[in-house]
Amino acid sequence: MEVMMMSKKLLWIFAVTAMMLFAVLNVFRKGEAETPPPLSVHKSVAIDSSKCIAPASFMRANHMQVLYEWRNSSVRTGNRVYIASNGSKYEKSLNTCLGCHSNNRLFCFNCHSYANVKPKCWNCHLSPMETP
Amino acid sequence: MMNEQRREFIKKTALGVLVGLGAASGLVPAFSLEKTVLPVWDEKPVPGKIRWGMLIDTRKCKEGCQQCAAACHHAHNVPDFRNKKDEIKWLWQNPYQKVFPTASQQFVSKEIQDRSYLALCNHCAESPCTKACPTEATFKRWDGIVAMDYHRCIGCRFCMAACPYGSRSFNWQDPRTAIHDPVTTYPTREQGVVEKCNFCSDRLVKGQQPACTEACPEQALTFGDLNDPRSDIRLLLEANETMQRKPELGTKPSVFYII
Amino acid sequence: MIEKALKGNRSYWIWIAFLIAVIANGLSAYDQQRWFGLTVTGMGRDISWGLYIAQFTFLVGVAASAVMVVLPYYLHHQNEFAKTVIIGEFMAVSATLMSMLFILADMGRPDRLLNIMLYPSPHSMVFWDLLVLSGYLLMNLVSSWAMLGAERKGVPPKAWVKPLIYLSIPWAFSVHTVTAFLYAGMPGRHLWLTAVLAPRFLASAFAAGTALLILVSLILKRTTGFDTGNEARTKLAVLATYTGLANFFFLGTEFFTAFYSNVPAHKESLQYLFFGLEGKCQFVPLMWFSLISRCGFHHRSSCPGIKKINAMACWCLFSSCPLHLD
Numbered sequence: 001m002e003v004m005m006m007s008k009k010l011l012w013i014f015a016v017t018a019m020m021l022f023a024v025l026n027v028f029r030k031g032e033a034e035t036p037p038p039l040s041v042h043k044s045v046a047i048d049s050s051k052c053i054a055p056a057s058f059m060r061a062n063h064m065q066v067l068y069e070w071r072n073s074s075v076r077t078g079n080r081v082y083i084a085s086n087g088s089k090y091e092k093s094l095n096t097c098l099g100c101h102s103n104n105r106l107f108c109f110n111c112h113s114y115a116n117v118k119p120k121c122w123n124c125h126l127s128p129m130e131t132p
Numbered sequence: 133m134m135n136e137q138r139r140e141f142i143k144k145t146a147l148g149v150l151v152g153l154g155a156a157s158g159l160v161p162a163f164s165l166e167k168t169v170l171p172v173w174d175e176k177p178v179p180g181k182i183r184w185g186m187l188i189d190t191r192k193c194k195e196g197c198q199q200c201a202a203a204c205h206h207a208h209n210v211p212d213f214r215n216k217k218d219e220i221k222w223l224w225q226n227p228y229q230k231v232f233p234t235a236s237q238q239f240v241s242k243e244i245q246d247r248s249y250l251a252l253c254n255h256c257a258e259s260p261c262t263k264a265c266p267t268e269a270t271f272k273r274w275d276g277i278v279a280m281d282y283h284r285c286i287g288c289r290f291c292m293a294a295c296p297y298g299s300r301s302f303n304w305q306d307p308r309t310a311i312h313d314p315v316t317t318y319p320t321r322e323q324g325v326v327e328k329c330n331f332c333s334d335r336l337v338k339g340q341q342p343a344c345t346e347a348c349p350e351q352a353l354t355f356g357d358l359n360d361p362r363s364d365i366r367l368l369l370e371a372n373e374t375m376q377r378k379p380e381l382g383t384k385p386s387v388f389y390i391i
Numbered sequence: 392m393i394e395k396a397l398k399g400n401r402s403y404w405i406w407i408a409f410l411i412a413v414i415a416n417g418l419s420a421y422d423q424q425r426w427f428g429l430t431v432t433g434m435g436r437d438i439s440w441g442l443y444i445a446q447f448t449f450l451v452g453v454a455a456s457a458v459m460v461v462l463p464y465y466l467h468h469q470n471e472f473a474k475t476v477i478i479g480e481f482m483a484v485s486a487t488l489m490s491m492l493f494i495l496a497d498m499g500r501p502d503r504l505l506n507i508m509l510y511p512s513p514h515s516m517v518f519w520d521l522l523v524l525s526g527y528l529l530m531n532l533v534s535s536w537a538m539l540g541a542e543r544k545g546v547p548p549k550a551w552v553k554p555l556i557y558l559s560i561p562w563a564f565s566v567h568t569v570t571a572f573l574y575a576g577m578p579g580r581h582l583w584l585t586a587v588l589a590p591r592f593l594a595s596a597f598a599a600g601t602a603l604l605i606l607v608s609l610i611l612k613r614t615t616g617f618d619t620g621n622e623a624r625t626k627l628a629v630l631a632t633y634t635g636l637a638n639f640f641f642l643g644t645e646f647f648t649a650f651y652s653n654v655p656a657h658k659e660s661l662q663y664l665f666f667g668l669e670g671k672c673q674f675v676p677l678m679w680f681s682l683i684s685r686c687g688f689h690h691r692s693s694c695p696g697i698k699k700i701n702a703m704a705c706w707c708l709f710s711s712c713p714l715h716l717d
Contacts, residue, residue, distance in 0.1 A: 287499015296579025
């Protein structure tokens, strides 16, 4: 009876430890590639207009985080080059988005007005409505 | 008895795991239960490798010429409120005693007194403004430029008080009403944040010289890497006697003047 | 306890209505400022800090001055202050709250207030100021509420209240010292670039705060019948006198260093304030008013006729306001 309880207890401990280990290992995983190729930050990076930096569903849910990271990275760290999962390189700038989405002057506003979101980006940045 | 203890143990570990997972997904955005990580490669520039600086040859400044300031303000959508109280300036002309108040004011030659001297943010190596900022909205970049993060500035104006040179301006009202000739290549700022010269970091990233340096018809401005002993600016600093603004304050400015 | 504030006679409610009118006026002015920007305050590129920051500094001082009654009563059992202490502590609460609100009013982007906490910057004095002021506010609010509540119920206060009050004593000193460090660390501002700024701030704060406390206790006696006692007021007057004299002394040392050394940076700011510089003399009348009325207070407070309430009231007023200007 006691041996059974001991083994059940051990099983629990093992299961919990395994879960925690799984969590910890995933936290520190960054991505598949480890060594970045050398890039000069002084060269302006060409925008690949045929596809967005990420799938539309991802962007719809996460563009705020992407922009926030880009902003901190460009302004504060100096890392201006974004390399997407398919290997294309982009400059971490609002101009990257606006360069591709330039055919729609209401690009940001459509969804934001529907969702009743009022980000303050356009207080400073020139919106698609204002850029030619 | 054993059941109670086991219940407690399970409760605690379950809570711990939940908290751990929750914290992990909050703190590290790359870890999310939906597996939508996009690899971002870190290419952080090496801090301290480059130190940008500017040398102003005041002997070459022509009387009444404002091309540097005009180019700078135009390129960066700096507003012109046309009143002294609200004015915003990144680069401007000043008489000798305003730019060098702690230098000798006795028997200064008329020619030197009549000249105009450019004032701008000195991008100090030991800047009091970055020390004063409570949010690190103004901070020292890896390349020596004292940068402004307009997204983070709370508009407390402590940096303006701390700056010994008066290089900073505050947006006392909405700047967009006063930009008379806007460009679409650079954003504006908004009401309630402090702004100043940024050594044209937006142009440097494209490999261009700052707007003022390029616009000067007399090539009076030299911009370069102070850490590179073979750069133009360092060669000129070796060859000429130069002055700095208020060196006794220990701010170690990056702007030099040939008088 | 709040129900006590809802009971009063006509004059009380007229006073409350007046205060609400003042608050409403302030809120509408703030609304203007949020819309049009801080330009409506009259501040500009050359004077980027004005009355908001001056008020903040003065009120931090008044808040810190509560230590002048807390220290003698709790550490040295000077029981004359028994009834004054609670007033002092609540005065500290309201002064701290007001000073923090002045900072909020002065900010260009108050919606980003939390950035100070989200991106802590230990090298910045504003960061530490926010921390110590919030701590001081909480400390005083909690301890004085607990003390007042305990007294009302007729029970001894809880055991944790005393240590909190003891903590607030050095904390009060540090609050105003950190505020002084905000100014004293700036290399370009020679009026403030002096080691004596923090002692000066503390001396003037203690003098102004105690004078204000005397005034408050006189007003309370007149309007509510709650008398903190003449001994308490006399002791406070003595404290105000000595700290006021210390403040005078510090001002004197500043004048000596500035004018004897003849260094323009130190000299010219005092010249501008007290004598005018290059034809600009807006502050001269204010600074001399401050000096002369403080002299008047000291003359009066040194005389034995201090027992006359009206005289004390007037001179306290004349001590408090000018110290504000200082």
